[in-house]
Amino acid sequence: MTDTPAPRHIPDRLDKPLSSAIFSWEALLVVIAVAIFAVNSFASPYFLDPWSLSDLTFNFTEKGLIALAMALLIISGEIDLSVAAIVALASTMMGMAVQAGAGTPLLVLIGIAVGLACGAFNGLLVTRLGLPSIVVTIGTMSLFRGIAFIILGDQAYKGYPERFAFFGQGYVWWVFSFELALFLVAALIYWFVLHRTSFGRRVFAIGNNPVACQFSGVRVDRIKFILFCLTGLMSGIASVLITSRLGSTRPSIAQGYELEAITMVVLGGVSILGGAGSILGVVLAAFIMGLVTFGLGLLNVPGIVMSIFIGLLLIIVIALPIVWRRLREGRFA
Amino acid sequence: MKNFLKYREIWLLTGIVVLIGLISTRFPGFADPANLRQVFNDTSILMILALGQMVVILTRSIDLSMASNLCFTGMVVAMLNAAHPAIPIPVLIVIALLVGLVLGVINGFLVWRLNIPSIVVTLGTLTIYRGATFVVSGGAWVNADQMSPDFINFQRAAFLGLPVLSWISILVIALFFLVMTRTQIGRSIYAIGVNPTASVYAGIDVGRTKFIVFCISGMIGGLAGYLWISRYVIASVEVANGYELNIIAACVIGGISIAGGIGSVGGAVLGALFLGIISNALPVINISPFWQMAISGSAIILAVVLNARGERRQGRIILRKAEAA
Numbered sequence: 001m002t003d004t005p006a007p008r009h010i011p012d013r014l015d016k017p018l019s020s021a022i023f024s025w026e027a028l029l030v031v032i033a034v035a036i037f038a039v040n041s042f043a044s045p046y047f048l049d050p051w052s053l054s055d056l057t058f059n060f061t062e063k064g065l066i067a068l069a070m071a072l073l074i075i076s077g078e079i080d081l082s083v084a085a086i087v088a089l090a091s092t093m094m095g096m097a098v099q100a101g102a103g104t105p106l107l108v109l110i111g112i113a114v115g116l117a118c119g120a121f122n123g124l125l126v127t128r129l130g131l132p133s134i135v136v137t138i139g140t141m142s143l144f145r146g147i148a149f150i151i152l153g154d155q156a157y158k159g160y161p162e163r164f165a166f167f168g169q170g171y172v173w174w175v176f177s178f179e180l181a182l183f184l185v186a187a188l189i190y191w192f193v194l195h196r197t198s199f200g201r202r203v204f205a206i207g208n209n210p211v212a213c214q215f216s217g218v219r220v221d222r223i224k225f226i227l228f229c230l231t232g233l234m235s236g237i238a239s240v241l242i243t244s245r246l247g248s249t250r251p252s253i254a255q256g257y258e259l260e261a262i263t264m265v266v267l268g269g270v271s272i273l274g275g276a277g278s279i280l281g282v283v284l285a286a287f288i289m290g291l292v293t294f295g296l297g298l299l300n301v302p303g304i305v306m307s308i309f310i311g312l313l314l315i316i317v318i319a320l321p322i323v324w325r326r327l328r329e330g331r332f333a
Numbered sequence: 334m335k336n337f338l339k340y341r342e343i344w345l346l347t348g349i350v351v352l353i354g355l356i357s358t359r360f361p362g363f364a365d366p367a368n369l370r371q372v373f374n375d376t377s378i379l380m381i382l383a384l385g386q387m388v389v390i391l392t393r394s395i396d397l398s399m400a401s402n403l404c405f406t407g408m409v410v411a412m413l414n415a416a417h418p419a420i421p422i423p424v425l426i427v428i429a430l431l432v433g434l435v436l437g438v439i440n441g442f443l444v445w446r447l448n449i450p451s452i453v454v455t456l457g458t459l460t461i462y463r464g465a466t467f468v469v470s471g472g473a474w475v476n477a478d479q480m481s482p483d484f485i486n487f488q489r490a491a492f493l494g495l496p497v498l499s500w501i502s503i504l505v506i507a508l509f510f511l512v513m514t515r516t517q518i519g520r521s522i523y524a525i526g527v528n529p530t531a532s533v534y535a536g537i538d539v540g541r542t543k544f545i546v547f548c549i550s551g552m553i554g555g556l557a558g559y560l561w562i563s564r565y566v567i568a569s570v571e572v573a574n575g576y577e578l579n580i581i582a583a584c585v586i587g588g589i590s591i592a593g594g595i596g597s598v599g600g601a602v603l604g605a606l607f608l609g610i611i612s613n614a615l616p617v618i619n620i621s622p623f624w625q626m627a628i629s630g631s632a633i634i635l636a637v638v639l640n641a642r643g644e645r646r647q648g649r650i651i652l653r654k655a656e657a658a
Contacts, residue, residue: 081578125634125638129638129641130641131637131638131641132591132592132637132641134395134591135581135585135591135633135637136634136637138578138581138582138585138633139582139585139630139631139632139633139634139637140630140634141578141630142578142582142626142627142629142630142633143626143627143630143631143634144630145626145630146623146624146625146626146627146628146629146630147627149623149624149626149627150621150623150624150627152623153621153623154623251623255575256575259397259456259459259460262456263456263457266453266456272450272452272453273450302467302472304463304464304467304472304570305464305467305468306464307460307461307463307464308460308461308464308465308468310460311456311457311458311459311460311461311464312457312461314453314456314457315443315449315453315454315457315458315461318449318453319443319447319449322447322448322449323447
């Protein structure tokens, strides 16, 4: 009998030294979040109130929900600029349904279904026709919001049922809003899907090398299509929340959300070129953006000036590690 | 003849003529030369901006901050004019170009020296520049009655039958045409978009060229800032909000590939004209202006589909040629 060689143990992942966890992107984000939190608490006496902190979460939960799906999409090497327009179209459709006398469950269903359909439309254009997603979604962005404008013009839909208000204004327990709870649950699900399933590994693989994936038997187009559908779905859910919170629909609803959602994703350490990123980073980035806008709001800083801080934060956080690395290597020109 | 039909610009021009023809059936006065001159003048600013965006897109980059640059520079120029009405307009235009250049240099520096993807850089500066407009103006507007008559009337003055604004855009188009087809930098911009790696081996400094295209788009944004404010005679933080996507839309309709390397000055101009004609035509043929957004969205999607087909064919031909060689 010949000795069969003992099966060699191949580790699932390499052991990471503690230092890599300390110097990781997420750690940097935690430090920034804590710093902003501390500054805010000193700057305003109203900040450290449970209800203030609860209000704070409304600043990012809706965009954060979209950012979760957008993160997967960007990791796979695509992008969706039409998310805010999907929110507007879904909200308009819900408004139409209200005029026709629809009840709360049907409204939610319509909002989510419209989002999903819009996402599928983007996905079909990108995967079936092989078009670059950035231009396709610039087009659908005008198209979706354009339809909302055609339907609504300068009018607004009001008169949403009272029960419908729960999604955007209700609280699950004490100061924890339904929106926050939904965001956290969704973040958990997305974390699990991206970091713990083969689907998630494929998303990373596609972002790194779509051609190699295709040859390895990964159905690249199908996964990308699913990701576009997911992004549409999350936009539909966000639309339900926003419409419920505002209690009315105008065609200009959620204007500019697409850029804020993408800022969250990029700030969260997702590479805009695809192939790298984590859900934890995106969640932290969402909190940071909420903290910055809310803290500045307490100090009576106008919204437009806050956007300077968000923009600066985005560029500085991306540039810092690059500058730091170059300084250490002593080759900063 | 076959060669002739290969040019995207010909198809686009045909499309525009058909469009004008269709509009004329509903509103006979539309194809009138006087009206077409008016449409050209109305579209001048978008054409200029589309050219600035084109050089950036050709190098596989994107400048999302152009509309914010326009807003900021326009505000600076308007405030200068309100405070010192004696400053002559040509000096103000130079100041607008310089302010725009500074904003472009910031974008270009971050892209060149720090290697941050341009979409991230300009996403950041998009909000920063617009926020900066609020900071310099304190949130106040500059109204028509605060601007000097020269400031407002300069671009409206007629010269050889056309307003000065039209002449400025013609000048810019000619300048871009010369630079893109007759100079080394123009060839470098195309080369980088087609193949950045090969460009490095060919001795082109890719980073520096990208820096230059952002300087160009910045200066264009600045120039458009003055033209926009003096045309619509109001300077506020909301000026041209979201317009960056219209600029990109004009480029896409004009056949400029977002993947870089493909596109022409004629295409960008015609793409902008296409959008300009639609926005001018809707009111006169009694379609609610609320339709405009959906129509231009559909036009963009249609243009991308058609462009993608053209590009794919071109790619195959090049490969076949290479195989035969």
